[in-house]
Amino acid sequence: MMSKETILLVEDNADDAELALLSLKHISGDYHIQLVTDGEQALEYLYAQGRYASRPIEQKPALVLLDINLPHGNGLSVLQRMRASAEHHQTPVLILTTSDELTDLVQTRQLGANSYLQKTVDFRHFTSRLHQELNHWLARAS
Amino acid sequence: MHSMGKFLNRGSTLSSDHIGRRLLFAIVLFSSLVTLLATVFQLFIDFQRDIGQIKTRLDDVQSSYLASISASLWNLDPSHLKLQMEGIRQLPDVEAVAIYEDPADIAEPLTIVLGEFTQQRAINRDYAITHHAADGERHIGTLRVQASLNGVYSRLWEKLVIILFTQGIKTFLVSLFILFIVYRLITTHLVRIAQYVNQFDVADSPEPLQLERRNHNHHDELDQVVGAFNRLSDNLTQAYDRMRQANDALARDVLARRKAEEEVRYLNTILEDRVKQRTSELQAANDELASFCYSVSHDLRAPLRRIEGFRRMLEDDCNELLPDQSQHYLGRIEAGTLEMSEMIDSFLHLSRATLGELHREPIDVTQQAQQLFTVLREREPERDICLVVQPNLQAWADKRFFTMLITNLMENAIKYTRPKAHAQIEIGQCLYQGQSVFYIRDNGAGFDMNYAERLFAPFSRLHKAEEFEGTGIGLATVQRIISRHGGRIWAESTPNKGATFYFCFKESTKDDEQRDNTVGRG
Numbered sequence: 001m002m003s004k005e006t007i008l009l010v011e012d013n014a015d016d017a018e019l020a021l022l023s024l025k026h027i028s029g030d031y032h033i034q035l036v037t038d039g040e041q042a043l044e045y046l047y048a049q050g051r052y053a054s055r056p057i058e059q060k061p062a063l064v065l066l067d068i069n070l071p072h073g074n075g076l077s078v079l080q081r082m083r084a085s086a087e088h089h090q091t092p093v094l095i096l097t098t099s100d101e102l103t104d105l106v107q108t109r110q111l112g113a114n115s116y117l118q119k120t121v122d123f124r125h126f127t128s129r130l131h132q133e134l135n136h137w138l139a140r141a142s
Numbered sequence: 143m144h145s146m147g148k149f150l151n152r153g154s155t156l157s158s159d160h161i162g163r164r165l166l167f168a169i170v171l172f173s174s175l176v177t178l179l180a181t182v183f184q185l186f187i188d189f190q191r192d193i194g195q196i197k198t199r200l201d202d203v204q205s206s207y208l209a210s211i212s213a214s215l216w217n218l219d220p221s222h223l224k225l226q227m228e229g230i231r232q233l234p235d236v237e238a239v240a241i242y243e244d245p246a247d248i249a250e251p252l253t254i255v256l257g258e259f260t261q262q263r264a265i266n267r268d269y270a271i272t273h274h275a276a277d278g279e280r281h282i283g284t285l286r287v288q289a290s291l292n293g294v295y296s297r298l299w300e301k302l303v304i305i306l307f308t309q310g311i312k313t314f315l316v317s318l319f320i321l322f323i324v325y326r327l328i329t330t331h332l333v334r335i336a337q338y339v340n341q342f343d344v345a346d347s348p349e350p351l352q353l354e355r356r357n358h359n360h361h362d363e364l365d366q367v368v369g370a371f372n373r374l375s376d377n378l379t380q381a382y383d384r385m386r387q388a389n390d391a392l393a394r395d396v397l398a399r400r401k402a403e404e405e406v407r408y409l410n411t412i413l414e415d416r417v418k419q420r421t422s423e424l425q426a427a428n429d430e431l432a433s434f435c436y437s438v439s440h441d442l443r444a445p446l447r448r449i450e451g452f453r454r455m456l457e458d459d460c461n462e463l464l465p466d467q468s469q470h471y472l473g474r475i476e477a478g479t480l481e482m483s484e485m486i487d488s489f490l491h492l493s494r495a496t497l498g499e500l501h502r503e504p505i506d507v508t509q510q511a512q513q514l515f516t517v518l519r520e521r522e523p524e525r526d527i528c529l530v531v532q533p534n535l536q537a538w539a540d541k542r543f544f545t546m547l548i549t550n551l552m553e554n555a556i557k558y559t560r561p562k563a564h565a566q567i568e569i570g571q572c573l574y575q576g577q578s579v580f581y582i583r584d585n586g587a588g589f590d591m592n593y594a595e596r597l598f599a600p601f602s603r604l605h606k607a608e609e610f611e612g613t614g615i616g617l618a619t620v621q622r623i624i625s626r627h628g629g630r631i632w633a634e635s636t637p638n639k640g641a642t643f644y645f646c647f648k649e650s651t652k653d654d655e656q657r658d659n660t661v662g663r664g
Contacts, residue, residue, distance in 0.1 A: 019451040121483035123454040
């Protein structure tokens with residue numbers, strides 16, 4: 001494969017998306033960051049449908065950063081669809097959320113999320129956690 | 143006569159009347175016995191008299207007839223003899239007469255027999271017939287006279303029949319009369335008394351018993367019975383009245399009590415309904431508030447995070463370009479956002495303390511406190527802090543909430559003992575106004591008792607933020623947990639000499655206290 005590997009970022013809030021992109025700027029490795037802003041778009045991208053129909057389906061994203069609170073189908077239903085299909089059964093998924101509720105954590109784990117990342121107010125802390133997680137899952141995937 | 147008719151009409155009653163029947167039987171028996179004895183005696187006397195008369199008559203034969211019979215026999219004049227013998231036979235009761243000539247020196251002695259001699263029921267008498275000759279008396283024959291007793295017996299029999307008949311009638315009449323008298327004097331009144339007693343109903347305030355007795359002006363046993371019964375009746379009536387009054391009073395009491403009970407029950411139902419309604423309203427409000435807190439905390443966090451995120455970018459990108467003053471502003475923005483973030487976290491903790499079910503279980507307070515202390519102490523390893531916990535402390539509480547509670551209280555103690563070179567924290571159990579309560583005591587900064595009421599209010603602080611960090615949520619959370627257990631918490635302190643927090647998980651009634659004590663000893 002000549003093209004760069006992709007990280008799919010699913011985030012509806014433009015500010016949060018910008019901050020996430022800023023955090024991702026300094027990650028090791030060369031990745032194309034694909035941003036989608038709702039669950040429907042996320043699924044279209046993942047399965048090369050609708051506006052992403054022309055995308056070669058065999059190029060799976062290396063990792064998905066998934067916000068839970070999304071318009072048009074929330075993050076959890078996207079996760080469910082992924083885990084139910086052969087294509088994305090194994091694709092690493094990191095959940096992004098402001099919640100630190102134990103129940104939310106347990107639920108995403110049960111649905112097959114690989115990790116759970118709280119969007120803390122301390123941005124430096126968030127960035128370093130994000131880098132740790134990405135290093136871990138991307139190293140494993142490659 | 144009327145009474146007699148009534149008496150006779152009551153034959154059937156009499157036949158079943160035990161007194162009458164027994165009386166009649168006794169009278170007839172005794173009277174018959176007496177009659178029988180008297181009759182036997184009389185008959186015996188009569189018999190003796192008749193026998194005596196016959197004997198007298200036979201004696202008379204000797205004096206009246208013997209001389210002439212002797213002469214006739216001497217003269218051998220049979221016709222004359224027969225005439226005289228007929229004369230004898232005419233005497234009452236004499237049945238047969240015979241003359242036998244003495245056969246001593248005569249070839250054909252003369253024998254004349256009149257009538258028939260029988261062997262039974264007869265008295266025989268032989269008379270020697272003598273002849274007075276010159277040479278003295280000479281036995282010439284024998285005269286035999288037989289008197290029959292048949293007459294005597296038949297007269298006796300007639301008498302017996304007559305006596306028995308008359309005595310029988312007499313006995314019957316006398317018995318009847320006595321029965322009538324008994325009936326008039328006793329039985330009729332006894333029956334009346336029996337009827338009266340049978341119909342006697344003490345609830346009816348009955349008329350006194352009175353017997354129907356005419357021309358009665360003396361006091362007899364029946365009057366005594368009637369008097370005694372009437373006194374008894376009076377006493378019964380009085381006793382019954384008293385009982386009825388008592389009963390009425392009791393019934394009124396019962397009625398009043400039942401009414402009161404119903405009222406209480408009604409009020410209880412209303413109260414219960416109201417409590418149920420309020421509880422569910424409260425529950426709904428609580429749930430709403432909890433979910434409100436939850437979403438507010440989350441929704442507040444997101445913009446705060448953006449502020450901090452972009453501030454960080456600004457700092458990273460152009461910190462060197464900014465004047466010191468602006469760098470200081472960036473620093474203040476960071477401090478503000480982090481403080482607010484902590485407050486939101488505490489706020490979430492507080493709201494969690496109201497959420498979730500309460501599951502009480504026995505908790506080893508001593509062990510829990512020591513374990514938590516080990517963890518908390520590691521945060522400030524350089525400090526000299528000592529924990530003293532009473533052994534075998536037990537509580538009946540929710541484990542999750544208990545951990546939250548004891549953590550908060552211990553963090554508090556550790557925080558406020560920071561100015562002391564040697565910090566000491568004690569945890570134990572003591573009696574406070576008769577109730578067993580836990581306490582946690584420190585030798586730290588303490589607080590002014592004038593502000594004790596504000597101690598547990600959310601976001602309230604008794605110390606300056608520069609002295610001791612914190613959001614003012616910890617003790618509010620503690621109090622929320624205690625009140626969810628139905629318990630109480632309060633504190634006593636002297637500034638700079640430390641503070642003591644007292645708490646119990648349930649305001650105990652006697653039973654609870656006993657159970658708590660049992661758990662405590664176990």
